[in-house]
Amino acid sequence: MMRKTITLLTFSLLCVGLNAQSKKKQDIKAIKDMCGCYEVSFKYTETFAPEIDYEKAHDYTSGALEWAQLIEDDKDKISIQHLLVINDSMVIKHWRQDWLYENTNFYRFNGDSSWKFETKSKDEVKGQWTQNVYQVDDSPRYSGSATWIHADGKNYWENKADSPLPRREYTKRSDYNIMKRGNRHEITSYGWLHEQDNDKIIREEGKDDKLLVQEKGYNVYTKVDDSKCKVAQDWWAANHDTWKTVRNKWDDVLARNKDLKLKPKVKDKALYEYLFYAQKEMDESEISSLVDKFVE
């Protein structure tokens, strides 16, 4: 009787372990399925505002060809660098998404170019993946943890995360200071869908957050042949070393595990302007001291 129970228990534990492994494999496949060459359409529209006198902004629509390059592929970390291809010839480094398995350290955006360092327990993030999203200059943007769901023929991950204003509104608006992003990444038959249900929020010290307006975002990534993004692949091959140095520097900054505040500009220029338009290639110490100038 005792032997039977032990066998059954061992078998059950083995099944649970195998199931977790197979689930993680499915998660990794879904994340990596976002890599490749995509025609992307970006669409945003403001929806509901609590105050009747709020005047909704015009819809935003745009399109691009985008290369999503796998740049790290470890057991518990996958990193994807997005590159925009303009007019088939020009390449612009775009956002980056890192996916970390059962990560417990978070930088939560708190307005005014500042991030609060927070931790979660191992139990809270069990089986979850953190998506860390970075700016074009590899500084942090937003971070959220959730479980990838594989059910009913769908593969998706969804989460809410406080973030800075999106680039499309960063220089145009000052009537809100936090975008609470409702991010949903779904792998589809045509590629993937980045669906958003965002809250534009006014956050002031000592007051409750005030919702200004909600927004729907619908970014469709339609897979095209990778050869269409060859110019981006070539660009990355030529530039990946420099950007690895930039990433490493930011990794050091973020490894301090404490609240972070960044200067939006130094000598009237944003960090990306220094990095994108450098007259000559910067070495490790130059990049390090440049990034340090932006960290308060």
Add this chain to the structure above:
Amino acid sequence: MFKIIIHVTVFFFLASFTQNSWPEILKEKVENAITSTFEVETFLLEEITVNDELKNKVPSEINNNNLFKLKSNNTLIGYAYVGKAPSMKKEFDYIILFDKDLIIKKSKVLIYREMHGQQIGSQRWLKQFIDKSKNDTLEIGKDISGISGATISTSSMTKATNNVLRTVNILFESDIL
């Protein structure tokens, strides 16, 4: 000199009266409506006082705290009327902003107190009032499209606007504006 002092004193008295008699939220919304419509950072609301005889003649309520000249850098930029009108079960607050030639520059619903009929707050509908002048009389279905599901509030806002236009016309004819 004495006249100027009285004038300034009256102005500040009226300005502070306005500030004290409006709820904070209404004050904030009126200010936002004016700054965004006229694209000015600072402005002065100068109350237009109307005698009792004229008050009885005009269709809109004038309470010496709802009809204003708008000035920026000591220059007249327009006029504002802040009023209330009925929705299905309650009342809503609105503002009608005129340019200095008394042509509507913007209409806004500022505070709405029930769920039903909130569609009238949308600028897609309210923009129909823009460019109407003191000589216009507006008719739902002809000049102004109705909104299904917000019949009472659309009629109410249209009627309120007609009353304000007629009021402005009477005050203009009486050399008040």
